[in-house]
Amino acid sequence: MSQNFSKDQICIVIGASHAGVNFAFSLRKEGWEGRIILFDKDPVFPYHRPPLSKAYLTSNDAIEKNLLKSAESYEKAGIELQLGITVSNIHEHDKCITLTNGTSYKYDQLVMAVGARPIIPPINGLDTANNVFALRTATDVEKIKQSLTQSTQKRVVVIGGGYIGLETAASLKKLGATVTVLEREARILARVTAPEMSDFFEKLHGDNEVSVLTNKNVIEVAHHKNINEVVCADGARYSADIIIVGVGIHVNLELAKQANLEIENGIKVDETAKAKEAIYAIGDCTFHYNPHYGRFIRLESVQNAVDQSKTAAAAICGKHPVYNSIPWFWSDQYDVKLQMVGLSTGYNKVLVRKEIGETTKFSIWYFKDQELLAVDAVNNAKAYVLGTKFIKNRNLIDQEKLVNPNAEFKALNLVQS
Amino acid sequence: MAKITFITTDKEAITLEASSGSVMQLAVDNDVPGIDGDCGGVCSCATCHVHVKPEHMEKTGEASEIENDMLELDDNVNEYSRLCCQLEVSDALDGLELQVAERD
Ligand SMILES: Cc1cc2nc3c(=O)[nH]c(=O)nc-3n(C[C@H](O)[C@H](O)[C@H](O)COP(=O)(O)OP(=O)(O)OC[C@H]3O[C@@H](n4cnc5c(N)ncnc54)[C@H](O)[C@@H]3O)c2cc1C
């Protein structure tokens, strides 16, 4: 019997969100008999993050409707959950961690599922402005909802036109706010999609009376009689009762540095999610190798958190898994469902597949020469599914048929032999 | 109140009761193996795939276009396939039997 299956061993997990929680349950499933202790500084029972900017923000549901697992599930699986508790130190030589309250815990295996936190850019006046929020936690959502309820004019400025900023804009609009999105780049979603997709979403927001403004570099937040004014480099000024900051994330690296882990755009891990002997890292905090695309990447997605957690659990239980997933992601704005698969970085050709008689249903296909790298599908799960299969199988696609809306949209028809 | 029975891939029958929420949530809350619900129930992950007992197809009604398309992600899809996050628990589902789909 492997030593990993001993009842005396302790696995400590720092971070109880998508990665940490899924890891804990997978570890049990893989046969780990020892203790599993999850720590998270967030006092709220572990929940799904994606709905925070989407359905959860607009609904009156309690967070209990969005839990990753029920309380009974942890109990049944014998997973110890310690919430509202921050891990402050890792002593890797002694194989122990310390909490901010001074308590120490020994571990045999340590898993870093520490994720990331929102970037608060060094904009003059932002730190002292009223009603400034990022959106990463359930508590952030409570605060945003509360200040929206209390605001009479409900003027919201969202700094940053990425997925979270745009989803939040759509949701706050639905809640009756007047929303302006300020994007520094020349187009929204510039880092992650082709211009065609940026145009579509810019128009979608416009049609829903959310103004999305590009080339707006915010340089200052000025205060006038308790009202914030967001000032841009081009001199434009926007009054804001509420400011949402959605300009990206910083990986939580402080603990990894203490443990002398290798860091490069995240905690560097091998194909089994191992960072070094007895220390694994999973989810948003990792910089990991993707065999399909042949390079190291960092991802911010549920897919990555879940799949990598399974890999780490199998590895700790003595198997030799290789993390090898095609990344996928989704975003819901208004009644538009965007689904993405693959990594488009490095594309040199973009093809748009339209569907006859449809204006809000299409897909964007990213190629590097003949190789399909990624697909963004708008209200088109079929394109998403086909794309997933084609990328996995490295199929050669008949590009002419792909863009011909009269050509039947199915694998047999599109794959070249 | 509806009683819903899940038959796991190990042929274990798990009968659960609920009056609201999605069938996926019911399964996840009660640790039905093979139902993960990774996307939280927004038809984006296809980790909540079940086969409806053929005689019970009327209880569940029709799948939406997007659900049908998403089901195609799984090679085990058949005419009785559903993503159970898209099934809302109601009295109409009382007695429903669902087979948890095998994972590739
Ligand atoms: C608003 C929003 C919308 C999103 N929408 C989507 C979407 O539609 N689709 C999608 O795929 N992904 C989406 N994501 C991304 C997805 O939520 C993340 O990829 C996922 O949460 C990553 O999980 P994780 O466990 O790696 O990290 P995190 O979720 O960041 O969790 C890390 C946890 O570690 C804890 N922690 C960190 N340091 C310590 C410490 N020292 N001591 C104790 N605890 C600590 C934190 O409190 C946190 O709970 C969204 C994210 C947000 C914020």
Ligand code: FES
């Ligand atoms: S839970 Fe993701 S598709 Fe059903």
